[in-house]
Amino acid sequence: MRAIVQDRYGPSSVLRVDELPLPTPAAGEVLVRVVAAGVDRGVWHLMVGRPYPLRAVFGLLRPKQRVPGLDLAGVVAAVGPQVERWSVGDAVFGIGRGTYAQFACARADKLARAPANLRLERCGVLAMSGLTALQALRDATAVKAGERVLVLGAAGGVGHFAVQLARALGAHVTGVCSAEKLDFVRSLGAHAVLDYRRDDFAAASQRFDAIIDIAGNAPLARLRRALAPRGRVAFVGGENGGEWTFGLERQLAGALLSRFGTQRFVPFLAHEDGADMAQLAARVDSGELAPHVERVFALEDAPRALAELEAGRVRGKFAIALPAE
Ligand SMILES: NC(=O)c1ccc[n+]([C@@H]2O[C@H](COP(=O)([O-])OP(=O)(O)OC[C@H]3O[C@@H](n4cnc5c(N)ncnc54)[C@H](OP(=O)(O)O)[C@@H]3O)[C@@H](O)[C@H]2O)c1
Known part of the structure; x- marks a missing residue:
């Protein structure tokens, strides 16, 4: 089979077809x-081998x-021992x-049945982000209908799903992104949008019940100012958190604050759960959720896809399409 391989950590030029x-x-x-595979920050981190503790x-x-x-x-091509759930020919994502x-x-x-009304190419970006x-909104911050939710990083892979899911939960959603992507975030259903270079989300007149960071x-201090007295923050990501600590100090300080006040700062790590993937598929089928695939790259262009992700050129997600033959 044809595949991308990497024999060392480094920039996207370490990737080659073999x-x-x-x-x-x-x-x-x-x-x-594989019909399609998603391009995400997790893949990028494993490509460059940073933050270093990952190694x-x-x-x-x-x-x-x-x-x-x-x-x-x-599409399932073969089934290993002790698998009853899947058969050859099933269309899956995960x-x-x-x-x-x-x-x-x-x-x-770690798989779910592919949503009936979505091409497999677009399903390939659904699981991780x-x-x-889903888990940041449902488990870490327990968002309820009518609450005010702030999504920091609303135009990216995780963010564009968070805006749609928060909206589907009945929340009032504010999305924060760069000026060029404001229209995109609005089109996802955000009630309000803020440009992170120009607007201060902590200066908003009403405070937020939940922040998906x-x-x-x-x-x-800025998150605290923006947050309602009983508000919750999920620390999902942030790319400038340092190559060794990965911003852990901010999360630890948040955990400490949570012990002494009524605001909650929750360190967050997604878990790879097939049942939750099935929930995502159901929301796609009901029309509440739609992955936005900005661009589909051929397998040999995977290095370019990762370089463009790093440069911040994606709205929603990029996908890699795999040749059938
Ligand atoms: N905790 C977990 O389990 C988990 C799981 C998945 C991902 N993550 C992490 O989550 C982060 C985002 O992942 P992703 O796949 O969504 O990345 P992505 O697709 O690259 O999106 C990141 C987005 O952040 C925006 N952004 C940059 N600076 C910002 C700022 N100051 N304020 C608001 N938005 C800003 C960018 O917008 P512009 O391009 O417009 O600048 C971009 O749209 C990464 O750090 C990733 O490692 C964590």
């Missing part, structure tokens, strides 16, 4: 013929997993291992 043998699904896994798990000197890619959508390849293995419990948005690394 021919590899088909992977074999282990117990509890299936082999998926302790994913390979000290070089990546243990040579083929990048986490998100996938495709999270696998090495999905920038024509075939990839995935755990059976969609789960993150995906980008920008706003100082805690």
Whole structure:
């Protein structure tokens, strides 16, 4: 099969196309013929090997997993031992291992049936960013109808799902992004939009019940000012948090503040859960959620896709399309 491989950490130029043998699904896994794979910050972090503590798990000197890619959508091509849920031919999406390849293995419990009314190409960007948005709103900040929600980083992969899901939950949504992407965030259903270079979200006349903090690394004092007395913040991401600590100090200070006040600052890590993926699919089928795929790249253009993601050129998501032959 054709696949992207990387033998060392580094910029997108470390990625190249190669021919590899088909992977074999282990117990509890299936082999998926990949139709599309999502491009996200998780893949980028594993490509560059930063923040550095990642390397302790994913390979000290070089990546243990040579083929990048986490998100996938495709068709089950073979079923490993102890898998009852899936059969050959099922159209699925979810999270696998090495999905920038024509075939990839995935755990059976990290997949869901692809939504009926969405092309597989678009399903390939749904799992990672969609789960993150869903769990940040539902579990970390428990957003309820009528509440005011602020999404920092509203135009990106996670953010564009968060805006749509918060809206579907019945919240009043304010999205923060750059000036060029304000219209896009409005089109997702945000009631209000703010340009992070010009507007101060903490100066808004009404305070927010929940903040989904995906980008920008706003100082805690600013988040506190923007937050209602019983408001909640989910720390989802932020790319300038440092190459060693990854902004952990802000999260630790937030955890400390949560112990002494009524505002809650919640460190957040998404979990790869097939049941939640099925919820995302149901919301796609009901019309509440639609992945925005800004551009589809061919497999050999995966390095360009990651470079453009890093440069901030994406609205919503990029996808990689895998050739059938
Ligand atoms: N905790 C978890 O489990 C988890 C899961 C998934 C992702 N993440 C993290 O979440 C972060 C975002 O991921 P993503 O896939 O959504 O990335 P992405 O697609 O690159 O989106 C990031 C967005 O942030 C915006 N942005 C940059 N500076 C900002 C600021 N000061 N205020 C508001 N928005 C700003 C960018 O807008 P412009 O391009 O307009 O500047 C861009 O649209 C990353 O740090 C990622 O590692 C965490």
